Amino acid sequence: MVEKLMNVKDLKVRFKTEDGHVSTVNGVTFNVNEGETLAIVGESGSGKSVTSLALMGILPPNGEVYEGEMTFNGKNLRTLSKKDYRALRGNEISMIFQEPMTALNPVFTIGYQIRETLIVHYKMTKEQANIRGIEMLELVGIPDAEKVMGRFPHQLSGGMRQRVMIAIALSCNPRLLIADEPTTALDVTIQAQILTLMRNLKEKSNTSIMIITHDLGVVAELADRVIVMYAGEVVEEASVFELFKNPKHPYTKGLMASIPKVHDVVDDLYSIEGTVPNPTNMPSGCKFHPRCPLADVECKRIHPDLEYVSEGHAKRCIKV
Amino acid sequence: MTSTIERTAIAENRNYGKRLGKLGKRLLKSKTGLVGLSIVLVVSLMAIFAPFIAMYDPAKTDVVHRLLPPFWAEGGNMDYPLGTDNLGRDVLSRIIYGSRISLLVGISSVILAGIIGMFFGLIAGYYGKIWDFIIMRTVDSFLAIPNILFMLIILAVLGPSLTTLILVLGGTSWVVYARMVRSETLSVKERDYVRSAKAIGAKDFRIITKYILPNVISSFIVIATLNVATTIIMEASLSFLGLGIQSPDVSWGLMLSDGRQYVATSWWVATFPGIAITVTVLGVIFLGDWLRDILDPKIKD
């Protein structure tokens, strides 16, 4: 029996705007098991990033979790005090972001920023933290780690900065690493380096990874299990092999068909018509029905539940 | 065909109507904006209709009733609600008339400065190179001279009058706009949409007027409203120093200056014009803040 590290049940997040509340995550349920890599895939507006911010307790001031459960390692995250949440972040849960330049503080050296987390969470002395920091930088494949400790973020390339972010995130041996589009801003040869690094790190440690991405290529490279999100809901959940071999939901299928393949050229790509619905104006019934090739009257009316079709494989669709 | 045009026309109207409605809603939501707008409206109406509102000729002296206190104080009466000054002139009437010159000086010198500054800022920012160098060094030299000293010298040489006051205030404060417009232009110039205008073969004049100007104007208007406030204060200071408005014309600054020597004995002579300046300036600042919010093109639908 695998341990469930993070458990999210029926999570709903809304934002306060001028025109009242807008709900962008509408009842998301999933879990992250000990030692596994879970990928959350979706396009912009799917609510995948908001979900991760909610888990980290760092939603913007106008956003709030208004329903659902979030438990991490048995702790209820919704009732956690601010102080306890802070202790959890950067210690048991860490996060890396898409653009490492904005996530690193430009006025402090890399060394300072790595040491800070260690000193705060582990009460290390400056010397101990320094040694550990250099170890971490070496672990993520940074040459001349000692020198890099003295540099400022802008003196490093994008790939190097992302390595530094990973080093900082991993320096406290977190049990869960949340990576929000960690390679999207990187060049493709550098992306390959970072993906390989993440895979190797996962093999070495028992850290669970939750990776948020729009890139099915990244999913296929890294994930053990995948959830596909659309318009603030999970529309499909499966193991990575099952999902790619046997996608059920028309959205998942459409998404896969619309990626140009490097090794297989077709004349016209399959494309999902229309655009992602606006959270202020969600379609009735199944939220995908206006874009769905299978949709009929039923789909307009019925909002389907997430049903299991086989072990570990669930879909939210009445037509398949 | 007609149906298409009609339909687009209807859509057009609905669209603008919707936008106007949105603006109104936003104004009602922003309390400071509402306060600012009301103050500015009241002061403007006061200036426009001064002869109908004021009870007395602001220059009419009445030695018998000199230095009367406001009506609620002992010895005051409702004939002179805010009292009279050392020559027996009605303070309230003078404040009402004074709003004319204060607003006129404030607004026209800002418009003057704005036009000059906008023009040079756009040229410096868009064409760069030698133009930028010449214009910006001129701006720097203006900034290096203390403003008030510069104005004093010019006013002393040319002699104080309403026109020179406006010219001097406008002629010294344009540098602020030039700098602001230049830096905004520099950043707007690099946007893709300006590149796209070049790519379709648009000429410089079109790019500047249709692409750069509309996209720098909102910051410009905000600075301009704030500067109306500064200019009203500046006019007051110059009049206070005796180089601004001269009697028998009246402005709030002049009243402040006249009332200075009676502060200890007859506080109302200087206090009420002071309050008028403060309230108006606050109103203009609130309005400017609100304008900044609504001038953002992304009024969400």
Place this chain on the structure above:
Amino acid sequence: MIQLNEELSTEEKVIIEVQNLKKHFDMTKGFVKKTTTKVRAVDGLNFKVYEGETLGIVGESGCGKSTTGQLILGLLDATEGHIYFKDKDIAGMSQEELRKARRDLQVIFQDPYSSLNPRMTVEELIGEPLVVHGLARGQALRDEVMQLMKLVGLGEHQLKRFPHEFSGGQRQRIGIARALALKPQVIVCDEAVSALDVSIQAQILNLLKKLQREMGLTYIFIAHGLPAVRHISDRIGVMYLGRMVELADRNEIFERPLHPYTHALLDSVPIPDPLFRKEHQLIEGEIPNPSNPPSGCHFHPRCPYATDLCKQSDPDYLEVFPNHFVACHYLLSDKNTNILPEVMKTRKDK
């Protein structure tokens, strides 16, 4: 495998020819003591674009692909070299000549959020090129705009809207309509689909293909996303630090890449299928700073096959197979001559 593309082997009409194109930027640092460094953004490009084809240009950041696009559009002045567009040199044109040439030469930008003037309505945006060149006005202008909107899949009720009221994909459609308004012959697509969601990307790629079929357009498709480039291009050029390292027919590039960098680039693309999960043939190191490129072959510090020769001298950019150009010493070294055809061997002997 060695099979020529039928279309290319026949006489094709060259529409753009780039010769020894260079663009160097001066970067000045410091205020009192100025130091100037030259960034060689584009450093000697030679290629041709044939009428009606799509030439893809790929590369990572700093490779100069976007600069190349802007040079071809005349949005930047070339430091050296020529860009012949139907026998006229864009690099030597006056502003007025360029303005006229833009009727035939258009661009679609990457970011549909920043490439549309936020203060203009859709009607103004799409109609503007026609107004600027004095081609239509009044009702004729509106009709033309409506037709363009229909062509790219926008509805006429959207005529009076502002760009921020649209989603990314729809904005890109507006951008395309604006580019098409002048009925150009060549369109430079500068990362035209990179900022879009996957499902929207497919819509736009299909639209671009459809328009090419219907209007006989020539595309120069600049992008960093290899799958999209492969999907849309007939030929693909790979750039690295300001130079073209390889250029060939698209299938040729993907099935028989010759340059080690092309190899690495193709291998780095994650394949959306977990069954293909593999160890990447990682290339070490970072992309060097273009203001201080390595000596000789720019790729040598990251290249697994680099030799002393690669450090010392620039490899020539040669047509090693018909229509397959590559710039690499390693390929031309003695031990690799077996993969090169007879033509090359004789040329190498010279």
